[in-house]
Every structure is written in structure tokens, then in C-alpha cells.
Amino acid sequence: MLRDEVLKFFSNYIEAELGIVYAEHNHYQLEHRLEEIAKVTGSKSIEDLYERLKNGISGQVKQLLLDSATNNETSFFRDPKVFTAIEEAVLKKHQNFVGQGEKLRIWSAASSTGQEALSIAILVKEYNEKNHSAIDLRILGTDISDRVLERAQSGIYNQIEMGRGLSELQITKYFQNTDQNQWQASFNLTQHIEFKKFNLKSSIPLTEKFHIILCRNMLIYQSVEGKKEILNRITTNLMPGGFLILGAGESLMGLSCDYEQSLIAGAMLYQKKGVLSKAA
Ligand SMILES: C[S@@+](CC[C@H](N)C(=O)[O-])C[C@H]1O[C@@H](n2cnc3c(N)ncnc32)[C@H](O)[C@@H]1O
Structure with missing residues (x-):
């Protein structure tokens, strides 16, 4: 079970950077995305990722985090x-x-x-x-x-x-x-x-x-x-x-x-x- 503090840290960061708000009932979604990022960046777990980032997020991890927090659904002539x-x-x-x-x-x-x-x-x-x-x-x-x-x-x-x-x-x-x-x-x-x-x-x-x-x-x-x-x-x-x-x-x-x-x-x-x- 992840410490609340860890998910809060990441959801606060995403809100400050993008304005995207993760309500607590959507924290499972955030958790899933963080698991992917931990894997891609060679961290053993989300806790491990947090330990690496708690003093500052930049570079590739920052972009991965912002990319994964956005919904990019679109299509040609959407809503004609x-x-x-x-x-x-x-x-x-x-x-x-x-x-x-x-x-x-x-x-x-x-x-x-x-x-x-x-x-x-x-x-x-x-x-x-x-x-x-x-x-x-x-x-x-x-x-x-x-x-x-x-x-x-x-x-x-x-x-x-x-x-x-x-x-x-x-x-x-x-x-x-x-x-x-x-x-x-x-x-x-x-x-x-x-x-x-x-x-x-x-x-x-x-x-x-x-x-x-x-x-x-x-x-x-x-x-x-x-x-x-x-x-x-x-x-x-x-x-x-x-x-x-x-x-x-x-x-x-x-x-x-x-x-x-x-x-x-x-x-x-x-x-x-x-x-x-x-x-x-
Ligand atoms: C659902 S898509 C909408 C695409 C298109 N406007 C449409 O309606 O089909 C939302 C887009 O907003 C972008 N986005 C989210 N937060 C943003 C921000 N703070 N600044 C710029 N773009 C942002 C996402 O990366 C995503 O590509």
C-alpha cells in the first residue's frame, strides 16, 4: 500500500505544472501511471521513484510525468x-x-x-x-x-x-x-x-x-x-x-x-x- 504522502506529492506536482486535478478517487489511475514511469526509468517502485524525485523533478522524468497525466484524445473534424x-x-x-x-x-x-x-x-x-x-x-x-x-x-x-x-x-x-x-x-x-x-x-x-x-x-x-x-x-x-x-x-x-x-x-x-x- 502506497503512502498517501507519495501520491499527494505527485498529484500536487501535476496540478502545479498543468492545472490537472487528480481527485482522491482517481488516485488509482495516477498510481497506474506512476508504475509505468517507475518501470521506464529503472526505479524499483513508486516509493523508489518518489525518493529520487522528492527534492526536484526535471528532465526526462518531468516530461514522462506530464505526458502521462494528459488525455490526448482527438480526431479530425471533432464535433463537426x-x-x-x-x-x-x-x-x-x-x-x-x-x-x-x-x-x-x-x-x-x-x-x-x-x-x-x-x-x-x-x-x-x-x-x-x-x-x-x-x-x-x-x-x-x-x-x-x-x-x-x-x-x-x-x-x-x-x-x-x-x-x-x-x-x-x-x-x-x-x-x-x-x-x-x-x-x-x-x-x-x-x-x-x-x-x-x-x-x-x-x-x-x-x-x-x-x-x-x-x-x-x-x-x-x-x-x-x-x-x-x-x-x-x-x-x-x-x-x-x-x-x-x-x-x-x-x-x-x-x-x-x-x-x-x-x-x-x-x-x-x-x-x-x-x-x-x-x-x-
Ligand atoms: C483531450 S486533448 C484535446 C485535443 C483537441 N483540442 C480536441 O478537442 O480534439 C487535450 C490536450 O490538452 C493538452 N494539455 C493539457 N494540459 C495542458 C496545458 N497546461 N497546456 C497546454 N496543453 C495542455 C494535453 O496534452 C492534450 O493533448
Whole structure:
């Protein structure tokens, strides 16, 4: 039986770094993850791992701990209504958002393995084609986990991942089949996307301002205080009149007064108060 102090040490560390809260009834989950990390790092037991780390966690173990604490579930066009809503609220009115020669800037915060960012790139390409428009695009994808960022940067997905959300036509048009089971996103999409590591709990903000920020299925794991803190920070990176999009099970209720909410094409979009302006 593990000493409570040991599990508390690790759950406090994860909460401080990521804001992810392990309630006591989920400690068995944490224990299971710590057992894996102990094995990988050559520690005899979780107690042994604790003895090694109790005076400071850094390097490979830190990354393993953060990676194992995150849920990275995602898919292409996850919650498809959101993408229709982006088309309705932003792409159809793009002249209100971006001036001549300016890029539409989108931040996929908590991007996981990159499907969200790629889905937006496909959405905009398809919109441009259908409407003979030429919306130029910059997408920033960020995540805390090195493991998922490496996958996002590779742009390589297996058959099962490809089957979750993409049509046959989209697959053949925007991906190259590199071997039997693997598909690679084409430069046509990836040229618009940059992936980098960023902790949404970090007190050092990004300097860039975006027209749309997607922060989906990440806040759900945070405490109320953690949610507010992250929302405050990302709100400063959103242009007035720009849209914040949360996961289908998430809402801003009781968390922020900076937004007007509207239901568009069945998806809830949060528009930052203030006058829409084209200047960054
Ligand atoms: C469930 S995935 C959501 C992926 C995508 N947004 C979607 O909805 O399909 C949540 C992601 O949030 C990331 N994450 C968790 N805490 C984070 C933090 N403090 N800063 C940045 N990313 C974080 C995880 O690594 C994980 O990849």
C-alpha cells in the first residue's frame, strides 16, 4: 500500500505544472501511471521513484510525468458543427476580420496530435475552392506534451486516425499514402501550420493576437480557479470581436464576462466583446 504522502506529492506536482486535478478517487489511475514511469526509468517502485524525485523533478522524468497525466484524445473534424459554425461566423465574413494581404490567424490551443489544426486548414481550403476566395491562413498549434507535438509535427496518421472524421476525397486530396497504414499531410496544408510547445498555465503569454482560438476539451480537467486563470490569459490573445471555441461539454458559465455567446449552426461560439478591428 502506497503512502498517501507519495501520491499527494505527485498529484500536487501535476496540478502545479498543468492545472490537472487528480481527485482522491482517481488516485488509482495516477498510481497506474506512476508504475509505468517507475518501470521506464529503472526505479524499483513508486516509493523508489518518489525518493529520487522528492527534492526536484526535471528532465526526462518531468516530461514522462506530464505526458502521462494528459488525455490526448482527438480526431479530425471533432464535433463537426464547430467547423460549420466557423464557416458561417468567420469565413463568410472574412473581410470583416482580415484586411488585404493579412492572414486569418487561428490558435489551436491544446492541439494534441494536430488533427484540429489540419481540419481547419482543410475547411479553409475547401471554402476558398467553393467560393473562389483566397483567404490566407496561419494556424498555431500548441500543447504541453512533447509526445503529441512530435506526432503533430510529423503530420503522419494511421488508417484508424484517418478514418475518424475525414472523407475518402479529403484523404486522397490532402494526404499522401506513405505505406500501407500511414498517411502524411501534404505541404499544401502543413505550410500554414506551426506547432510548438506551450503550457497554458504559463505566466509568460504569447504575444500574437488571433481571430479564433480553439481551446477544446482541455479546461474540463482544470479546477474552477485554473479555468479562470487560463481563460484570462488566452482572452488577451484574442482580437476584440474574435471567437473563442470550447469543447462540446464545456462552457464559460461563471468563468468569464468578456464574451457574448451565440449558437451558430448548432455550436456555441463565444465572441470577445469590443469592436472588431483588422489591425493585430
Ligand atoms: C483531450 S486533448 C484535446 C485535443 C483537441 N483540442 C480536441 O478537442 O480534439 C487535450 C490536450 O490538452 C493538452 N494539455 C493539457 N494540459 C495542458 C496545458 N497546461 N497546456 C497546454 N496543453 C495542455 C494535453 O496534452 C492534450 O493533448
